[in-house]
Structure formats: structure tokens, C-alpha cells
Amino acid sequence: MNNPNSSSKPYKKRSSYGTSRKSAMKKSFSQEQVCFSGPVSSDPVVGIVGGGMSGLVCALYLEKRGIRSTVFDTGLHGLGGRMGTRVIDPESLIFDHAAQFFTVSDPRFAELVEFWMKEGIVQEWQGTIGELEAGGHFKPLPSCPPRYIGVNGMRPLAESILSQTQLVNVVRPCWVSTLEAFNGMWHLSEKGKHCGQFDAVVIAHNGKCANRLLASSGLPLIARQMKRLGLSSIWALLAAFRDPLPIPTTGITLPFEGAFVKGVESISWMSDNSKKLLSSHGNGPHCWTFLSTAAFGKQNKVPQESIPNATAEKVKEAMLAGVECALGIPKSSLQKPTFTRLQLWGAALPTNSPNVPCIFDPHGRAGICGDWLLGSSMEAAALSGMALADQIADYFQNGWMRPDEFAVGLGSEFQPLKGHDIGQFPGLQSEEQVNDAQAIQLIL
Numbered sequence: 001m002n003n004p005n006s007s008s009k010p011y012k013k014r015s016s017y018g019t020s021r022k023s024a025m026k027k028s029f030s031q032e033q034v035c036f037s038g039p040v041s042s043d044p045v046v047g048i049v050g051g052g053m054s055g056l057v058c059a060l061y062l063e064k065r066g067i068r069s070t071v072f073d074t075g076l077h078g079l080g081g082r083m084g085t086r087v088i089d090p091e092s093l094i095f096d097h098a099a100q101f102f103t104v105s106d107p108r109f110a111e112l113v114e115f116w117m118k119e120g121i122v123q124e125w126q127g128t129i130g131e132l133e134a135g136g137h138f139k140p141l142p143s144c145p146p147r148y149i150g151v152n153g154m155r156p157l158a159e160s161i162l163s164q165t166q167l168v169n170v171v172r173p174c175w176v177s178t179l180e181a182f183n184g185m186w187h188l189s190e191k192g193k194h195c196g197q198f199d200a201v202v203i204a205h206n207g208k209c210a211n212r213l214l215a216s217s218g219l220p221l222i223a224r225q226m227k228r229l230g231l232s233s234i235w236a237l238l239a240a241f242r243d244p245l246p247i248p249t250t251g252i253t254l255p256f257e258g259a260f261v262k263g264v265e266s267i268s269w270m271s272d273n274s275k276k277l278l279s280s281h282g283n284g285p286h287c288w289t290f291l292s293t294a295a296f297g298k299q300n301k302v303p304q305e306s307i308p309n310a311t312a313e314k315v316k317e318a319m320l321a322g323v324e325c326a327l328g329i330p331k332s333s334l335q336k337p338t339f340t341r342l343q344l345w346g347a348a349l350p351t352n353s354p355n356v357p358c359i360f361d362p363h364g365r366a367g368i369c370g371d372w373l374l375g376s377s378m379e380a381a382a383l384s385g386m387a388l389a390d391q392i393a394d395y396f397q398n399g400w401m402r403p404d405e406f407a408v409g410l411g412s413e414f415q416p417l418k419g420h421d422i423g424q425f426p427g428l429q430s431e432e433q434v435n436d437a438q439a440i441q442l443i444l
């Protein structure tokens, strides 16, 4: 390979995109490190592979530092990744089918959310949410901290993040399948089709795809960290009903709009999108999102691209039975949905984390951002995107000098992550958890 500005030996053989996960893993151990040593462009451009929260915020914060970027994303329906919203026409059904809402604990994220609120793309979710024990026992969660949602769902929020940027180019749908370092630049391509060359590259996605992409990229340290990540699987059942569901109330609150379900094998979360997103209190349709537990996702795991019909039927039945159990209504008494769609999030939530804001390999001029570096939430993803943008900008501004001072997270150990099956909601605690925490403080 002609490679005057980066010192890496030619790879023996490039893996094809269809390489199995196991062989991709083996290759990630044997590949040699790319080391860029050439001069830096005065107007650098960064290639960002992944247009979820972390990749989009990374692009936004690179722009704040005057750095151009191109975001590549596979999304057929739009940007956003796990901030997905489905609108089904002509019935105008609407469902957030992954991220449901978020809380804010970090001042940098708070600043961003405040800006989105002023722009009218985020709003506080005022509806009641709480915990629903099997049998229909509902306990509301305290209204503090505030919960936030995208005004028209999560995907429009993702689409709006870059709406006022000047230095960000978006390419979608595009599945970056190869990263190659030569002539002092990163060259990205989609199944042999060249997608552009970049001074630095950001991997803003995770799981099987990222492991394959990194397996022969010349970034063994980054590939090793990515490979350590564990991910859960979650089934999402979107269902529309003609009539309202029989929601239990506590007598002091309105019927809930969202609930973490406890003690039901197949369901960990349920929420009424019609109330959450459309404030619709009248006649149907009533659009509900039901998300499975991680344990149920694991038990019923199949390839998410080709779900066998028999599995889909079995999972749908088990989840609707789980809804009956959660609501405490007799078996088979739930009204038949007028519409259903089932999806498996095969790489849903991280189960462990290195607990670093981002990973950056200055020799390879490559980094990783994503929720899993700090936790399992939209906030964690945004903070990670910001951190990597700053790290890259600082290194650029230092003229790519003293690379070792800019390395982050390449050897960090992973710790298991705690949280709900659908992620973490910093600051959100039940009355009992608040009381327990206060009791512990008193003892100390």
C-alpha cells in the first residue's frame, strides 16, 4: 500500500464486509497499528461513522471549534439510531420505538437541552410516569428531576441537532464498510464505493458492525476496547388500540403515560405515545410502545434482520400477555390491537462500560464516542460526543504534536453497568430509593 505519511505495514488480507464476528475478532488482535506522522491540513475534516446522539453531538461540537466533518449513517428512515420514532401513515400512528425520554444531570448536557427547548425541539414530559408492579399496582415517580422528550418524537430531535450547522455534511443512507489509512488520510468506503478522505475518523456506533469495521482498520487498541463491550437485546412491540387501555390509577394521579414494569418476564417498559407526543385524550387510536426485559430479549434472540415468523408470533403473544399481567387484567381480555409492529434491538443497551468520556488514539487519529463509554443513556451519548470533539480539536490545535499526551481510554478497564433494562435516567429515583439514600446519609 502506498503510505508515505502513515507508518503501518500492509495488511495481509482485508476482511470482506461479510466476515463472521469470530474471524473479525481474531483479526483485530493481529492487525498492526496505523501511525500517522505527516503534516496536518490547515482545514482538517473529520469522518464520523454513525449519526446517533453521540455522532451528531460530536459533529456539532467539532463545528463549535471550527472543524468540518461528514456524518455517515445507515438509517433508511432518518438519522438518530436508537433515538427512533416511527410514524405509520395514513393512520398517523406515532411511536418512539427505542429511547423514550431522558433526564439531565450534567451542566454541559443541561446547556444543550436548554438550547433545544428554546428551539422548540425538546419539551418537558408532564405526564405521570412510575413503576407498575405485576397485578396493576402503580406507584408514580416523583416529578423531579424533569423528564424530557422530543416534541415530535426522538427522531425529529436527532434530525434537528445539525439544522443550524454550516460545517457538517450528512451522508445517509450509507453503510461505511471499510476504513483504510493511506497517503496520510483515512479513506472510507461503502462496499467498494469511495465515500471520501478524512484527517481523522470517529466511530460513533458499536456492536457487531463496529467490530467488523475495526477488525482490519489498523487500529488494534481501539478495536480491543470495542470488543470488550457487552450489549443486551430488547424487543420493541408497537401496538395501536381503538380504545384506551384499562390503566390503574392511584386516585391522586392521572392515568400513567409511561411505566417501568416490575415482576413481569416479558415487559420492562410501556408508554402511551398518543398522550406523550400528541396530548391526545380523546378517541383512538392509542399508540403504545412495549419494551421487553433484557432477559426476555436474550431468551428469544434471533438475527434482527430476519426474524422467523414463528418467533415473531411467539414474542408478540408473550408481550401482550405480559401487558395483561402488568395491568392486572384477566388473561386474553386485552382488546386486540388494530396495528402491531415488532422489532428486535439486537444491540440495545451496553451492559458494561470503561467509564471514560471517549476513547482516542492520537497515533491513528481515530476515536470512539457512544453512550457505553459513560453509561447507557442519551445524556451519556451526548457527553461522549462532546468529549471526543474537544479531544480531537485540542490535538489539531496542538499541531498533532506529542500524541501520547492526547491518548484517552485505550487501556481502561470495564465495569458492569447498572440501570433499568432500557437504560439509565440520572437522578430519577422512586420515593423508596430517595428514603433509603436519606437513611444511609443519616447513619453516616
Ligand SMILES: Cc1cc2nc3c(=O)[nH]c(=O)nc-3n(C[C@H](O)[C@H](O)[C@H](O)COP(=O)(O)OP(=O)(O)OC[C@H]3O[C@@H](n4cnc5c(N)ncnc54)[C@H](O)[C@@H]3O)c2cc1C
Residues within 6 Å of the ligand: 049, 050, 051, 052, 053, 054, 055, 072, 073, 074, 075, 079, 080, 081, 082, 083, 097, 098, 099, 100, 101, 102, 103, 174, 175, 176, 177, 204, 205, 206, 209, 210, 213, 234, 236, 291, 345, 347, 348, 349, 369, 370, 371, 372, 376, 377, 378, 379, 381, 422, 423, 424
Ligand atoms: C429499546 C431501547 C430503549 C431505550 N430507552 C432509552 C430511554 O428511554 N432514555 C435514554 O436516555 N436512553 C434510552 N436508550 C438508550 C439510548 O437510545 C442510547 O443511549 C443512545 O441513543 C445511543 O446513542 P449513540 O450515538 O451512542 O448510538 P446509536 O444511537 O446506536 O447510533 C449509532 C448510529 O450509527 C449507525 N451506524 C452503525 N453502523 C454504521 C456504519 N457502518 N456506517 C454508518 N452508520 C452506521 C447506526 O445506524 C446508528 O444510527 C434506549 C435504547 C434502546 C435500544
